[in-house]
Amino acid sequence: MSNNPKMTISTARISLFNKEVVKIFESKSDLEVWNSFNKGDEMAFNYLYRTYAGVLFQFGCQFSKDQMLVQDSIQNLFISLRKKRGSLSEVSNIKGYLLRSIQREVLRNGKKTSSKMVLDDSQMDSFFQIELSPETSFIQRESADQRKIQLQEALKKLTAKQRQAILLFYEEELSYKEIAQIMDFNEVKSARKLIYRALSSLKEFIKPTI
Template identity: 55%
Template sequence: MINLLGHSESIKFYENKPDVEIWRAFDKGDEFAFNYLYRTYVVRMFKYGCQLCRDQALIQDCIQNIFIDLRKKRGGLSEVISIKSYLYKILYREIIRKLNSNKSTILQGNEITENSFSIEFSHETKLIQEENLEEKREMVRSALEKLSSKQRQAILLLYEEGMSYKEISIAMEFSEVKSARKIVYRALSSLKGILTGK
């Protein structure tokens, strides 16, 4: 178990370093780098996983499996430009793998998320909402549910997770950044059409 001093030191040491450098240090066996990655991303990954699947125990298992697997593969990991995008991508894959192993039929990613990938507003957003905005919020939520699963995922990554288009393209496994821009543009256009009744 890593002590609190180690955690504090790892956060201070790595918080302003680029992802590529942190990932290389982790790959070379740096325990502070591992500690930093785990402490920084576990809660975020769990929150993101809850958007993909409602089974919290399954999500926790997936996250644990990911970190165990990454630790085992140290020394042979590929370079990572955006750690958050990479971890979200492999979490998505791990959830699909776990769900498939629990079912008799094989599901594709879009089948899994088509009905379960809903947008959850942050706690701060809920607190800010005034009673007179509740109707508008419900209208937006309802409109979001009419988008495709991929569009909802892109909107979540952009607005809730604060990812750049490049990071979204990594997380959603697009070959080009313009594909991320395109899906967000189409999602926003569809939302506008739904909300204005056009």
């Protein structure tokens, strides 16, 4: 096994890559893809892994500094899903479901191994960093480089939970309901309120530069 988790996952994704398979499943809804996978379609399983392994790795690393643990968690998650095919509930947003699942898997595996590299709440403030690029949906309307730098600095002043919510809402394009599930909120309005407060804070942080 490679000592570089990113390389290992990238290689695995390439090995599963098939243009025709991608073309077939990209035209389907999440529910259709999931149902195909749940019925035992191996191409659907390969498509899911290829499409989401990288996203899950990046997200999982927000909860653990141990990249090998995150990689193993992703593999364990897909192995578990494969074994449960035929009995899984319907899923209408695959990304949201998998992000929620990998978060739990990483934290659970961290506890099993007593890994000191799995983060607790007191260590989270330096995580969920958001790197802004020209394609970042959150700043697509901002063209000035200086403005992007100011916004990047403002994002660093948010709490880890606020950054996580912003990332899930704008970058991963999840709904308030899905964000609430991932962040273990009892009510959807808690996710909506967190994002609203985060945006309000951002406006205050960059207010002097407007």
